[in-house]
Amino acid sequence: MDVQITFDCADPAGLAEFWAEALGYRVQGPPPGFESWEQALEAWGVPPERRNDASAAIDPEGAGPRLFFQRVPEPKRAKNRVHLDVRAAPGLEGEARMAALEDAAARLVARGATRLERHEPAPPMGFGHIVMTDPEGNESCLD
Known part of the structure; x- marks a missing residue:
């Protein structure tokens, strides 16, 4: 399927x-x-x-x-209930991971995305991510 x-x-x-x-x-x-x-x-x-x-x-x-x-004729009105996670730093950890996410965020901002917030790595999961929106405001995460 x-x-x-x-x-x-x-x-x-x-x-x-x-x-x-x-x-x-x-x-x-x-x-x-x-x-x-x-x-x-x-x-x-x-x-x-x-x-x-x-x-x-x-x-x-x-x-x-x-x-x-x-x-569609109507604009986006509220937060998405489903969003895409873009795996921009597979296999990386710590500062190397966050640096790769920052590079990906800068590339997407240059294409019209908006950066919303950065979440630092924290126990117990230990992985940070960056929340973004596409040019029309649809949320996604760089993780």
């Missing part, structure tokens, strides 16, 4: 690009027979104002879930 994670958002293409960069994914290409999404949407008669209604990001290795972004 495959899993797809769906985001309601205002800018599907923008968020697909952001999360593709954040996760090492790529924006899903157009269907066979088309060189670009613009070409496909034009051929299908989709009006220009509807051409950013949806987008997707996929794992180039085919192992991770597809991320689907769909435009």
